[in-house]
Every structure is written in structure tokens, then in C-alpha cells.
Amino acid sequence: MFMFEKALVGSRRYWIWVGFLLGVILFGFHAYVREHELGLMITGLSQDVPWGLDIAQFAFFVGLGASAVVLVLPYYLHNWKAFSKVTVLGEILGMVAVFMAMLFIFVCMGQPWRVLNVLLYPHPNSLIFWDLSVLSGYVLINAVITVTVLSAERDGVAPPRWIKYVILLSIPWAISIHTVTAFIFSGLAGRSYFMTAILAPRFLASAFTSGSALLILLVLLLRRLGVFDVGPEAVPKLTGIVTYCMLVNVFFIVVELFTAFYSRIPEETESFKYLFVGLDGTTNWVPVMWLSILLAVASLVVFLVPRWRTHPRLLPLACAFAFVSVWLEKGFAWIVAGFTPSPLGVVTPYRPTWPEWSVVLGIWALGTLMLTVFYKIAAAVKTTAEAGYVTAITKDAVYPGRVA
């Protein structure tokens, strides 16, 4: 079913990797169970900072999910041949990342067993309701697309015509998941750091940055491991995309800083001060933020110099920098700044505790496992199809009607 049999054969290396990931998942699950026996008090969360690492990770992974669109859109709308083999990797990444994002909301809830109340008593005035709907829709859409396209490819037939509409739908849908996620935060009176119209665009820019950087890394890794080669053109094109996205991302941050600091409204500036220089003596986010800035700038330097961005060792390094930079800012520090200072002017430091990190690690391992398995299936299908085990088909036959 769903070509799962292809994930059940593999080298020793593969099984060791799967076993390792399973171990980490169990470890994270154990931490989660403890978190819910003892209550969230064993996390670093507090009345003033009620959302922390988990929700920041949630925003980050929704972004990663949405970033599949950087492949889907050029490939299907603009017929970029360079992405013909890599697009499926992006779709799978999108599906897995959004699934992980949903798990991140789940683990931060106080009463997880009551989660179905969201569907039993739907309240469309709450953005959480919309978010849950669009996120699960997105996972479903991407699952349908990958399974349909891959099984058609395996069988050497053209995919059914209706799939085209699903793929088309997935493009605005990807934008919508991240927009709705930004709306969760950006419509709150009294949280001025969150309440900015640029939040959704900024989210999208950072999402596409981290997403395309990760895709480049994954593509290079798969090639290195000899699992799957997406062809020579995909990486340069993706590098171009990640460069633009990083530029826009940095630009948006500068725009935010300008409005805050030129207007000098205390409410607007305090959160930024908390991040960049510390507030009321709490400075634990300052190194994180500056590291993020430093990495962003370093990656941009590499991306912008033609000789460096094609360098086989500098490019992955720059991508890793870009990814970590966004991760530090959006997946970690950003959320805390929105809660500091609290409505009553208090600065409560937030430090994620070990159980929190363990749960995050567990979800990461689960995501990596899903990615490993799905990529293995996709690679197996693609390489057998190519090697001609299946009646030889051209790429054009797979998508009939697409102009070459």
C-alpha cells in the first residue's frame, strides 16, 4: 500500500539510521508523557510567557511546509524543467513539516485529550480553528499529490487529469497556511510586537529562505549518499531563489526595526530591545539574536558572490547558515519577544528546559524518519522508472500536454 514495501528494503546503514531515529522518538515521547503527568510546570513556560519553544517551532515548521511552493510553482506554472525531479522532494517535505507543526501545537496544550473540542464546538472566530483546518488540508493535499504522481510514475502511466487541479490548489493553499499562522499572532491588540501587518509577508519570506536552504542541503545529501540525483540544474536555480528570499527576509526585518526605532514608541521598541540588547537586565536572547543576524549576513555574502555560491563546500555551509539563522529567529527567539514585557510591564525570562528540548528533539526525529522513509520510496520509484524497468516513458508522457 502506498508503495511502502519500498521502504522495507534497505542497506544496513538505512536500518541503523531508522533504529536511531526510533530511539530518539521514544526518548521524546517519554519526556512528553512526563510533561503531562507533572503538568507544564516542568517546562520553562510561565504565566507571562505562555507560549514558547513549541509554538515557535510550530510557526517555523508551517513555514517549512509552505516553502514547497518554491518548487511547485516554477515547475508546474512556469515549466522549469530543472525542477522535474526535485519537486516531489519539496512536496514530501511540505507534508512532513506541516504534520510536525501540528504535533507542536498538540504538545503545548494543557489538555491534549480534549483537542477534539475544536471540531466538536467549532468556533470560526478563532484563528486556531482555521489553522487546524488549513494545515490538515495541506497535509492531505500533498499526500494525495505525491501518492498519485508517484504511483503513476511507478506504473509507467500518465497521472489522472484531475491531479492537475489539486496541484494548482496546493499553491495558494501553501500561501494560506502560513498566512493564517501569522494571523494567529498579528491580530492581537496589546501585543504590539506581533501586531504588525508585515508579519505574514515576513513569515513567508523567512519560510521560503529556510525551506529552499534545507532543500538544497537535502538534495546535496541525497546525491552524496548516492540515493538520488535530481540533476545538475536544480541546485543553482534553488540557490537563486534562496538568495532573493534571504534578501527580502533581511529587508523586512530592517523595515520593522525602522518603524519601531524611528517612531520610538516604547511599546514598539521594547521587544526589539529585549532581543538585541536586553531589557531590565535580562539578556539571554541577545547572543541568540546576534548569532542569527551574523549567520544571515554571512550566508548572504556567500550567496551574492558568484564564485562562492557555486563552490561545492561554501554553498552547503551558506545554506546551513541561512537555515540556522531563520531557525534561531523564528523558531526560537521571536515568540518570546512578543510576550516581553508582559501586559503589566514585567520581564519574565524564558529558558526552555530539558523536557521541552527532548520533546522538540522527538518531533524532529519523527519528522526525519518520515522524510527518510518517504524520500526512499520516491527515490526508488524515480530511479527504477528511469533505469527502464518500466516501459520507457518520457517525462512528457507522464504529464501529457505540457509543452516542452
Added chain:
Amino acid sequence: MKITRKQFLKLGAGSLVALSGATAVAERAAGDRASPEKSNAASARRQYAMVIDTRKCLQRPGCTQCMEACHQAHNVPYINNPDHKIDWIWKAPFQNVFESYDSPYIQITLKNEPVLVLCNHCDKPPCVRVCPTGATWKRKEDGIVTMDWHRCIGCKYCIVACPYGARSFNFTDPRPYIKHLNPNFPTRHEGVVEKCDFCAERLAGDKPPVCVETCPVKAITFGDVNDPSSDVRKLLGAGLTLRRRPQLGTGPNIYYIV
């Protein structure tokens, strides 16, 4: 597979329409169910409110009687760790409660004596707007922003949305921290949010909220602001009162005489 750009644009436009439709629904659902004009028109509708006379509070510096009474009546746990502390009614420094009225030369008593704060039972409560399950809502008949502890999933979105810090999350099982158990009011358990409910259970028996009743200097006046003859309206009509962060448009119903 050929997709013209026109097709794509159509699709995009379609989803934009859907999105704006959703926004409109959200707007309506979150809309002003209890704006004063409307409730006046409905005339029978009450909106409970409080006037807190901080000058009277100042007569007894350090007094915590209302807080004690409230927390005992509602089985609010006494947790010392400020990160996990649960409060229905508490005191906070004047310059933090009314940051826009703060000045370097402020009256020394105001600077030193913290102000009583609690849930504002807003006209347009942001916490209600964001709750995904309807576990918190504004009661039509009397404007109390109340909670259904049976339904709360503990997502904490309401805490995030509240601009007054009036909501607390149960980070752990509260029972071991309860000093005097009141069997007639249920406790809460780990993982749900709680806050002041204007003593809805006492109002049902025509008793005033317990903080109002306990205050030794009668600093808190409670009543219906939609009733022109009520005590709160008399106080509001007699002089200047302040509300917390009214510029946010939440329409808080706790008024302060400073």
C-alpha cells in the same frame, strides 16, 4: 499538463475570495455582541461593572482581604513561584497598570501603593474572540466573561490575547496548594486556564461578588452600568474615572477612581 497563467490567476482569485469570506465570518462572530448602544436598545440586558476607589484602598496599605476572600471562595491555589502563580484578583504597581498616566513626578502614594486588578469583563473581549472551542464567552444576560472549565483545552491562546494579564494557566495540579478547601466550588486541574468570573455562582443567589462584600472600606462598588440608577453609574457620573488601556477598544468594565 498545461496550465495557463489565466487559469492560475482565477484559482488564486477564488481562494482570495474564500479567505476574505472567512475573515468576514470571523469578524461577525467576534463582533460587538454586547456593545453598550446595542444593549441599551435591548434595555433588559445588563452589563455588570465595578468601580474601584483606589483612594479608599490607600487607607489600608498592604490590605489583601478581598484577594484572600476571593481565592478562598474559588479554591484558587497559593503558588509562590511567580511563574506559575494563579490570580483572580491581585495588586500591581500603578505605573504598570496605568502606564499612560505615569510620570516622573507622580504622587508618591500612587507610586508606592499597588492597584487592585482583575478581569475587566470587556465589552469586546479578545480572549473570547480567540478561544477555539467556546470555552470562554461573554454572557448575553449580564455581560460577564465566563468560562467553561469542562471544555477548555488549555491552548493558552486567551492568555496570549488578553491585554490585561488577567488569565492564569494551571501549570500543575492546583489541589496541593489550596489552603482552605471550599467544597461548594470545584477546584480546577492541571492544564486549564482560569480567571475571575464576577462570582457568577454568588450572583445567581443574589449575593454580590465576594471581594465587594469583604472589603473593609467599601472601596469596590458593583452593579449594572446599563442601569442609570445603579450605584456604579452614580459614581461614574460624579467624576473622572480611568480604565485600563481603553485605546485598545476592548471596552473594559472595571473603572478606577484615582
Added chain:
Amino acid sequence: MRDRAWIVAGLALFFALFTYPLWSRALRGQRGEETKLALLMPAHQADCVMPVTYMRASHMKLLILWRREVVRENIHTFRAYDGKVYNISLTGTCLGCHSKAQFCDRCHDYAGVRPLSCWTCHVDPALTAEKLK
């Protein structure tokens, strides 16, 4: 078929787990013999808030109705079938006549109803602040 052994072992395991409720009792030496259910009944009361057959079968429905009325509809009194008016309260009314431990819990244990989540919040009057710690 090299895998036959695996398949048979898997099937056997599945069957064993599936029939767990049947053989586990036998293993523990319990012969489904009837234990008598002894409920502590209210001493000076003749009637419940609803006819006893209704209560026996559907008291949880009544409790959910009560909960909705108090929490969501601000209705605090209940007119019983015999015209008596009760204040709606799980602790104050139900447990005013019944004992939690020797009435509700005893029957629930007997009937194998999973422990009620209600008591993590609703208070048994027999409980005091000291016992909570």
C-alpha cells in the same frame, strides 16, 4: 514460503492479545462469580431527584444537563418530577444525599466504569484541605 513461521507466530500473538480479557481472569483465579453490590443508601430520604429507574440508567445524562444549565445557561435550580426544587450542584446536592466513596465509586467499580474525571475538580465533602497534600 520462508516466512510461514513468522506469519503463524504473528497470528498467534494477535489471537493471544485479542482474547486477553477472557484468559486473564482465569489466570488470576477469578471465576466470574457474582459479588453482591452493597450501596450505602441515603438514610432519611425516600426519593432521588428523578425516578430511581431513570437514575440508575441515565444519571450521567442528568449530570451533563445540569452542567450545561449551570455553566452555559445560568440556570441554577432544578424542579424534580415530584415538584421538589433542588439547587443544581454535583457536590452540594448529589453528594448531599449520597456518599461518593460508598455509593458512586462502589457502583462504578462494580460496573467497570472507568474512574470519573469529575473528581479531579469537583470536591467530595469528605475531603479536606489537609488530605489534598
